[in-house]
Amino acid sequence: MKTGWTGPGKGIMQGWTDGYVTEIGYTYSFHPELQPWPMAEVLGKRSPISPGEPFDYCELGFGQGFSLALLAAANPQARFWGNDINTAHVEHARWLADGAGLSNLSVSSLGFADYAAADLPAFDIVALHGVWSWVGQQQRAEIVTFLDRHLKPGGLVYLGYNVLPGWAQYLPLRELMLAGAKRGQGGLSARIAGALALADRLRAHDAGYFRVNPTVTTRLEALMERPVDYLAHEYFNESWHPAYFTDVAQALASAGLRLVAQGRAADRWEEAALSEIILTVGGQTAADDPNFAELLRDYLTNRPFRRDLFIRDGSGDRAVPERRWAAVGHPRDLPRRATVATRPIDVPFDTAHAALTVLLSGPRTEADLLSGLDGEGQAALATLRALELIAPCLPDDGLSARQESCSRLNDLLLADAATADRMPALASPVTGGGIAVDRVGKLFLAALSSGTDPVLHAFHRLEKVGQRVLRDGKPITTADRHKAELGERWEVFAKRRLPILQMLGAAR
Numbered sequence: 138m139k140t141g142w143t144g145p146g147k148g149i150m151q152g153w154t155d156g157y158v159t160e161i162g163y164t165y166s167f168h169p170e171l172q173p174w175p176m177a178e179v180l181g182k183r184s185p186i187s188p189g190e191p192f193d194y195c196e197l198g199f200g201q202g203f204s205l206a207l208l209a210a211a212n213p214q215a216r217f218w219g220n221d222i223n224t225a226h227v228e229h230a231r232w233l234a235d236g237a238g239l240s241n242l243s244v245s246s247l248g249f250a251d252y253a254a255a256d257l258p259a260f261d262i263v264a265l266h267g268v269w270s271w272v273g274q275q276q277r278a279e280i281v282t283f284l285d286r287h288l289k290p291g292g293l294v295y296l297g298y299n300v301l302p303g304w305a306q307y308l309p310l311r312e313l314m315l316a317g318a319k320r321g322q323g324g325l326s327a328r329i330a331g332a333l334a335l336a337d338r339l340r341a342h343d344a345g346y347f348r349v350n351p352t353v354t355t356r357l358e359a360l361m362e363r364p365v366d367y368l369a370h371e372y373f374n375e376s377w378h379p380a381y382f383t384d385v386a387q388a389l390a391s392a393g394l395r396l397v398a399q400g401r402a403a404d405r406w407e408e409a410a411l412s413e414i415i416l417t418v419g420g421q422t423a424a425d426d427p428n429f430a431e432l433l434r435d436y437l438t439n440r441p442f443r444r445d446l447f448i449r450d451g452s453g454d455r456a457v458p459e460r461r462w463a464a465v466g467h468p469r470d471l472p473r474r475a476t477v478a479t480r481p482i483d484v485p486f487d488t489a490h491a492a493l494t495v496l497l498s499g500p501r502t503e504a505d506l507l508s509g510l511d512g513e514g515q516a517a518l519a520t521l522r523a524l525e526l527i528a529p530c531l532p533d534d535g536l537s538a539r540q541e542s543c544s545r546l547n548d549l550l551l552a553d554a555a556t557a558d559r560m561p562a563l564a565s566p567v568t569g570g571g572i573a574v575d576r577v578g579k580l581f582l583a584a585l586s587s588g589t590d591p592v593l594h595a596f597h598r599l600e601k602v603g604q605r606v607l608r609d610g611k612p613i614t615t616a617d618r619h620k621a622e623l624g625e626r627w628e629v630f631a632k633r634r635l636p637i638l639q640m641l642g643a644a645r
């Protein structure tokens with residue numbers, strides 16, 4: 138049903154369905170937080186899934202479906218479902234499934250309420266990234282109903298959403314842009330451009346709101362650089378409700394869910410670093426009430442986005458297999474100083490470097506890895522995890538089936554890179570997840586597959602579609618400089634990225 142908004146004197150605004158932007162499709166990102174195996178590693182014996190074994194996974198509001206399709210390719214032993222109300226999104230997900238022969242992926246364009254009423258299996262994992270705070274109260278209630286009906290006892294929910302107080306300063310900016318868009322002319326893209334220009338004019342006239350909130354100007358300048366598909370979905374929905382953690386926790390409690398861990402390694406590291414401060418500030422109340430402690434954490438970090446893992450009552454204890462780690466970054470990527478989430482981390486550089494060097498030749502069990510490291514081994518692994526330079530990986534059983542379906546999807550993605558800059562990751566049969574690869578990297582890999590020169594291949598492909606990579610954020614003006622830039626990128630890619638991609642089975 139098209140509902141749209143009634144703007145003052147402008148009639149119904151088209152381009153929204155159930156208050157959600159549908160005129161412009163969403164971006165084509167890969168979200169690592171959606172990967173099942175890092176979730177299982179964190180949960181240990183409380184995990185509803187065991188490495189490499191079958192499971193049922195559902196993503197609600199999957200956008201273009203790229204993350205979901207990639208996970209289906211990397212885990213052919215499991216079954217994947219998902220819905221999105223935007224039929225163009227669902228068509229794109231089907232295109233990926235058909236092109237890569239993913240018979241374990243089924244997608245639907247039903248809204249949350251109808252999807253909750255559909256005949257579906259009981260899921261081990263239900264994931265929602267960037268959905269909860271972008272839909273209205275009614276849709277949030279429908280999501281809870283879905284979880285109540287379709288999540289197994291002991292099942293896991295991943296929820297990524299905009300959180301308060303991290304967004305507090307920017308709420309009036311969004312309201313201003315929305316008010317401008319409602320009163321604008323033309324299609325959604327034109328209205329969005331008009332709304333940004335309106336905000337910029339106010340800023341230029343020294344509006345008090347911008348003066349007392351200087352970070353809003355920085356944000357507005359950044360927004361003016363972002364593509365319209367991101368802006369449309371991030372800021373121009375009828376519903377946009379950054380939420381306090383305590384309110385989200387209360388809503389999910391009605392489906393028997395409670396917070397069990399942070400979904401991102403960096404946030405878990407920061408959580409440990411902040412735990413003493415939280416007890417000092419919040420006293421016994423924070424010790425007794427984990428939701429209150431989380432609220433304090435959000436004030437301490439002022440982070441804008443949470444990635445939460447909730448678990449449903451009724452989990453049994455599972456045997457925890459030995460941990461195995463794979464490198465997802467090269468030893469040369471290891472920094473001597475780093476910030477994790479919002480805080481600096483001490484990097485035990487030499488030991489961490491030694492661990493990553495060993496992992497270049499392939500995954501190792503944790504015990505095996507530690508036996509070759511000095512006394513800082515545990516700290517080094519924790520740091521590498523927090524920096525997301527290592528990832529848990531799957532047993533070798535089932536590797537060849539995973540490799541086959543990953544290669545089918547990866548071939549499709551390499552071919553897609555010839556004409557489009559989207560879907561910036563490839564599937565890995567080793568981790569059962571994704572690994573970031575940008576468009577130029579995919580063009581280099583396509584050249585290697587067809588036995589052509591990587592630099593010339595990338596150069597000709599890009600020039601053919603009239604596109605050039607940027608240098609220091611600026612366009613390159615001549616073809617010669619473009620070729621030279623691609624040559625430099627190939628040097629780095631061949632040394633640092635290719636060995637990792639090959640070891641992970643994401644490149645041949």
Ligand SMILES: C[S@@+](CC[C@H](N)C(=O)[O-])C[C@H]1O[C@@H](n2cnc3c(N)ncnc32)[C@H](O)[C@@H]1O
Binds near residue numbers: 163
């Ligand atoms: C901000 S986007 C996030 C997409 C994706 N999860 C991602 O992070 O890339 C929110 C998604 O929720 C979908 N959506 C909004 N309302 C919905 C509803 N009532 N039922 C199903 N999907 C909905 C939208 O079409 C959109 O793809």
